Amino acid sequence: MRLYVDGWDPGYGTSFDNSGDGPASASSAQVAPDVELPAPDWRPIGPRGDVPMPPTVLLVDGVRRIDAGMWVADDDGVPHRGLAASYAAGVVRCDLERGVAGVAGAQVRRGLFTSSPTATDVRVGTVTYTAHQMGRDDQATLTGGVQAQLAALEAAVSGESRSDDDLLVVDGPLRGRQHLPRAVGYIKTHRVEYLPAELAGVVTRLEAGERTPVFRLGTTWDRYAWYLRLPTASRAPWAGVVRVECSAELAGDEAVALAYRSAATLPRFASSAYKDPRAPQNLVPIAGLERRLRSMLGDARLLYRTLILAARTVIG
Incomplete structure (x- = not known):
């Protein structure tokens, strides 16, 4: 028997999530593995020396917070449950040639979500x-x-500060942003097993910086995808593994080119366990952006008192 310790803080769950449909359950997604290599030839693919990192990398993420549970009473006295929430999205622009990074844009929104008409x-x-x-x-x-x-707000900020030869990394699935050029979705957790067993074994054999061949994935929407292992000290089978995806509207060779570019770029931003409980998957610029966005949401206690005051005025 062999035991492995997942590097993530248990407060965040695990990097291989077994809630709902567990990782051992087969996904209903349609998988076409032959985009880059025929299925019998699947193997770990290392970075190519002739594929440089882009001069500029943009990383997009968002945060949300439930400020209060609410009840909304209509004129007829029928109460409706609701949530008051604050959410924010932003983009970090990393200039790799100059070695500097900064928040290029961020927006905050607040909403009352209720079934009350x-x-x-x-x-x-x-x-x-x-x-x-x-x-x-x-x-x-x-x-x-x-x-x-929140996803709509992330899409709105994704187009800010673009250049002609950049790479846009969206934290989470790319859905709703497939139209953006040179964009990839970055998925840190794995809730279901998309690949059949004979191909999933390639994932667990990946070394740091290696990726699987590109495959086409179809669920309620289509995209190209590949798995990539970031640098990590853990030897657990899925430690440091992320799934990267890009638009299915690209030609196969364009998706492969993005896969090589992601493998040349993303490991540079991997976090360290002593700094981040979700290391290495929670990329360093994303972690910094999350802290900035959470500070922009405002003081939760003050907003809670504000909502109590509003309830006395609007509903009470």
């Missing part, structure tokens, strides 16, 4: 929670509404 924006002083009507008031629907608005 008569809900209106909540304004107290300079704070505004924009009303978003949801079809139901269960927790999953309400939090899904928050996530959808």
Whole structure:
């Protein structure tokens, strides 16, 4: 028997998530493995010396916070559950030629998510929670509404500070941003097993900086994808492994070129375990951006008191 310790802080779950559909369960996704290599020839692919890092890398991420659970009463007295949430998205611009990085753009939004058909924006002083009507008031629907608005905000900031030869790295799936040039989605956790067993074995054999061949993945939307292992001291089978994806609208050779470029670039940004409990997958610029965005959300206790005041005015 062999034991492995996952490098992630247990407070964040694990890098290989077994909630819901566990990692051992087969995905219903359609997988076409022959984009770069025929399935029988699959093997770990190392970086190519003739593929340089881009001069500029842009990394996009977002954060959200539930400020308060709410009840919204209509004129007929029927109460509807709701959530008041703050969320923010931003982009870090890394100039690799100059060795400098900074936040190139960030936006903050606040929303009231409820099934009430008569809900209106909540304004107290300079704070505004924009009303978003949801079809139901269960927790999953309400939090899904928050996530959808955050994804839209991330898409809005993704186009900022672009240059002609950059690489755009979106923290999370690329869905909704497939149209952006030179963009890849960066997925840190693995909830289901997309590859059949004979190909998944290639993932666990990856060394730091190596990737799998590119494959085409189809669920509710299509994209190209590949797995990449970042530098890590752990020898656990999936330690340091991320999934990277790009638009299915690209030609196969264009997707392969992006895969090589991602393998040349992303390991540079891998975090260290003594600095980040989600190392190495939580990239250093992303971690810094998350801290900046959370500070921009404002003081949670002050906003909670603000919402109590608003409830007395609007509902009470």
